[in-house]
Amino acid sequence: MRAKQRLMPFAGVCYRLVPLPAQLGENIMGLRADVLRRGHGFGLRLVLIAAACFAPLAAGAQSLTIVSGNNQSLIPNQASQPLTVQARDAQGAPLSGALIAWSSPNATAGFAPSTTTDSAGQTSNRLTAILPGNYTLTAQLVDSESGASVSFTFNNGVANLGSALTPGQNAVAHAIDVACPALATSSTPISNPQTDFLKRCSEIVVGAGNKDIPDALEAMLNNKTQPQSQMSNNVQSSQSTNLTARMTALRQGVQGISLGGVGIVNDGKALSLASLGDVFRKDPGQDAEAGAEFARWGFFANGMITRGSFAANESRPGFDFSGASLTAGVDYRFNDSFVAGVALGYNNDSSDLDLDSGKLDVNGYSVNGYFVWYHGNDFYLQGSLEFNQLEFDLRRNIIYQIAAVDGSGGTTTVNQVAKASPGGDQQAFNLTLGRDFNSGATQFSPYLRGTWSHLDLDGFTESIDSSGPGFGLATQVDSRSRTNEIGVIGALFSYTASENWGVLVPNARLEFNHDFKTNPQIVVSRFVSDPTATEIVVSDPRLDHNFYNLGLGLNALLAQGRSGYFQYEYVGGLTGGHLNRFEVGFRIEF
Secondary structure, three states: OOOOOOEEEEOOEEEEOOOOOOOOOOOHHHHHHHHHHHOOOOOOOOEEEOHHHHHHHHHHHOEEEEEEOOOEEEOOOOOOOOEEEEEEOOOOOEOOOOEEEEEOOOOOEEOOOEEEOOOOOEEEEOOEEOOOEEEEEEEEEOOOOOOOEEEEEEEEOHHHHHHHOOHHHHHHHHHHHHHHHHHHOOOOOOOHHHHHHHHHHHHHHHOOOOOOHHHHHHHHOOOOOOHHHHHHHHHHHHHHHHHHHHHHHHHHHHHOOOOOOOEEEEOOEEEEHHHHHHHHOOOOOOOOOOOOOOOOEEEEEEEEEEEEEEOOOOOOOOEEEEEEEEEEEEEEEEEOOEEEEEEEEEEEEEEEEHHHOEEEEEEEEEEEEEEEEEEOOOEEEEEEEEEEEEEEEEEEEEEEEEEOOOOOOOEEEEEEEEEEOOEEEEEEEEEEEEEOEEEOOEEEEEEEEEEEEEEEEOOEEOEOOOOOOOOOOOEEEOOEEEEEEEEEEEEEEEEOEEEOOEEEEEEEEEEEEEEOOOOOOEEEEEEOOOOOOOOEEEEOOOOOOEEEEEEEEEEEEEOOOOEEEEEEEEEEEEOOEEEEEEEEEEEEEO
16 A cells, blocks of 8 residues: 655645555654665655745745835935836746735825736836825735735935035924924924924925925024124134233333334433333333332223124025224233233124124123233243123024915915024133344244133024014024134234334234134034924034234334334135234323
8 A cells, every 4th residue: 555645844845755665664764764874775755845846826925026116215295216026926937917006004105006017027106205204115916825015115304305405404304304294293282383383394395396495494594603603702812812912012111122222302312212111101300219110000901893704605604794892901010020910801793694694793791811921131921811701692584485385376485583692601811922032123023822712602592573484493502612722823023113202113923823623513403393302413614723814013102101003913714714803002001
């Protein structure tokens, strides 16, 4: 009697049992071992057969695979690239005329519900989505007992515009991609500003492919705070320059100016310029007193006017700025080689952003200390310490037009002003080591200077007074800080000319500056109406490592301790920017 043949599926393959001799009564495993050992005779032969052993169940063996189109980054309201699948029968041949059903759990996904394969077993579909987010689209082979199916995944969002946007615009687009769906699907009532924000981001999403989208994103972007750092630096540098001018004047007054036989006529008497320090520090004809060889107390007031501009770059708008500063103080000569004093300073700077995108104003209030130490008539050491309190007034204009989504076919015009009044503070320390070389009426003074400054800018939340379109676009900006460490090598060239009423000293200055800390300034903001508080991160380009100062000036020394000066300075070598500084000052001793 012969054993029946039967198929035994196991682990995805089939084993076929063939007839066994009746006289063999051993168990199957023993027979298998014996046959494998002998390699001949009647026995159990284990035959490995491919999955085709299931051929009678052809429908269950059909397969469906993805050919192309998976993992696409989509732009709202724009169709995807073709999503292609291929169906095969149980033998792996293309399955022609098969019906493919398409489905997605995402409500805003648009696609053909079914397609049919061609002679190559392939068929394609396209997905169009509006609301930003992650999407899936499943293709399933109809009438297949195996239930063959595949799924495509997508990311849909305005940020997928990619190279059409600047990094700042892309950051805003990403925030919209997250916030808009959250507001649209919110299970709780949203506020009036959030309702407006939802309308504005919906206009961006629906019109994502339109040419006006980058301009709208740029208007929403709060990179208008970037000039804050430059204006803060101007407050600090103008106070430092005013103090430096005072210390230079003190150095000249204490040392006098040695010009050998050159002199001036004062009160009908010929005087050597080497004794100018004494003459200018007391009234002519006044008897000298013990301890009164120089006036110990002095008062000064120096002022500066600054003009400058910076070109726009990918992270900040272009802007022009102007400022005025005043520094006034009192110092005391402890001896003929050391003077120290205190001063108060005030700055008022204003900046207008390009393309009518906003305006920034700052008032700075400073408390400064300074000192000068001399070593004979050659080496000197001078330094200053500054504490600046900053008060800003920021106005950001949000102006753009975009296609409306209310079905009217018209446009929405946004024209809003976002306001904020944040504060800040800054500390700075300057230390200069130099030496004066005199040759007749000419003086050459090389020096080294180090400047350390630290700036803290407070975080703030904007307010928008109007109730028109766009009143939900106010932003919140995080606090930030920055430290600069600048090394300076420079030289002052001057020439002294005497007149019967005093001394004129024309001069020229050249400085080379190197900033050892040039980390980019990172500004983090978010829309106030965004329930997800998605960060909008904008990074300034790295600051300039190297820049230079060129200056021309004129000092006037008069009798009875009076003096004044005028100085022009140009700051160049800044990427996309330059500064012009005008300084004036006077000095009175008492």
